[in-house]
Amino acid sequence: MRTIFFILLTLCSTLSLAGKKSFKCYEFEHFNYVSIDNSNIEEFPDYQCDDAKRFDDLLGEVRSVSPINLYGVNLFLSKRKPKKGxxxxxxxxxxxxxxxxxxxVSKHVDAIFxxxxxxxxxxxxLLKEISYFSNLYDLDRKKDSLFNTLLERNSLLSDTGKCESPECLKWNAENSNIFSDIRKTKLEMEDWYKNNKKKIFILTRLAAPYHELFADIVAAAVLNDPEATSNALYDLLKVAIPCRSMKYSSECLNDTQGDHCLxxxxxxxxxNSLISPALSNGDVKNAIEAVLLIIKGEIENELDNALENDDWIYNPDLYFRSFKSKIH
Structure with a gap:
């Protein structure tokens, strides 16, 4: 988690990302918005907003098994061969x-997404459930709410990016303070980060291997395939990474792929003990929450220890053994 710099949305329907033009789509059930790369037209077919609907449907499936009310997800589709997300x-x-x-390769793209x-x-x-970060969570939710409000204005702009319609002018009148609210929220978040550098540093280090493990668990659970991620990486990258499969087991740390496999x-x-039985009885959300509760407990315990001891040393082998002992 790096320092958050809140983006003021551009007030036109196109934007430049790394020198490439893209266009935004807003009419989705689950995404805030989708940006679609509009370059490489010679090599790739032309894309429309409807081409992102399959990802919106997938996001709906993920949300249905999420133990929290997932908010604010955006998507940028770039015109290139799918490899990594x-x-x-x-x-x-x-x-x-x-x-x-x-x-x-659509099923592999689904797994990566x-x-x-x-x-x-x-x-x-983690931000919501670990008390040290509850204020940051509240600010992040506020940021997302402002973000969504501003998106409403973008959807009312003309094709030339101007606010000319009665609906857009009415929006301006009703939300005259939004840019000052955005600046205030940005400053509040920056202040929080300045005052909590040690907490963020320790959380980032502790959470990194759990992050990658959990993301693979979600992909396997939603697709009902324990090898969803490992097969995707093999077919798209032509590299065998068995430690990304949910069939992988070891008594030791695995440092062959960094945090992805640690x-x-x-x-x-x-x-075997949580996800597969849950898929059989339709209780995937609770199984995923059970995993999160175990991880949260492990991180909280070590975070407390690290904040109380100036000579704290990161010890992933110790954390792994403790974590493994909690899985039944």
């Missing part, structure tokens, strides 16, 4: 490569 959790912004002329949304669930859950030794136990 990215989630900027400071902004709840999922970035996906997507080629609609490659339906043969769900994995990235899993990061948002985990991030929001705690992979618990994957098979989590799948």
């Amino acid at each position: 990215k989630n900027d959790i400071d902004f709840n912004h999922v970035n996906m490569g997507f080629n609609k002329d490659m339906p043969e 769900i994995h990235e949304v899993g990061h948002s669930i985990f991030h929001q859950y 705690y992979s030794g618990v994957r098979e136990a989590i799948w």
Whole structure:
């Protein structure tokens, strides 16, 4: 979790991302908005807002098993071959490569997308449930509410990006303070981060391997496939990474893939004892919450220890063994 710099939305329907033009779509049930890359038209087919609907449907499936009320997810679809996704959790912004002329890899793209949304669930859950970060959670929710309000204005702009319609002018009159509210919220969040650097540093370090593990759990649970992520990576990257499978088990840390696999030794136990039975009895949400509760307890205990001891040393082997002992 890096310092949050809140983005003031552009007041036109197109924007430039890394020098590339994109257009925004707003009419979705679950996304705040979707940005679609409008470059590389020669290499890729033209894209429309409807091309993002499949991801909106997937987000709905993820939300149905999320133990928290997931808020503020946005999507940027870039015209490139699907390989990896990215989630900027400071902004709840999922970035996906997507080629609609490659339906043969759609299930793998789904796995990557769900994995990235899993990061948002985990991030929001920790902020909400760990008392040290409750104020930050409240500010983040406020930021999202302002963000959504501003999106309403964007949807009322003309094709040339101007606020000319009676509806848009009415919106301006009713929300005249929104930009000052945005600036105030931005400053409040920056102040929070300045005053809580140690807490954020420790949480970021402790949470990193759990982040990756949990995101893979969500992908496997939603797709009912313990090898959803590992198969996706194999087919898209042509690299075998068995420690990303929920069938993987080990008594030791796995440092072959950094944080992505560090705690992979618990994957098979989590799948067999929690997720697979839940898929059979339709209780996936509670199973995912059970995983989160165990992780939260582990992080809270070590966070307290770290904040009370100036000579605290990060010890992932100790945390892994403690975590593994809690999975039944």
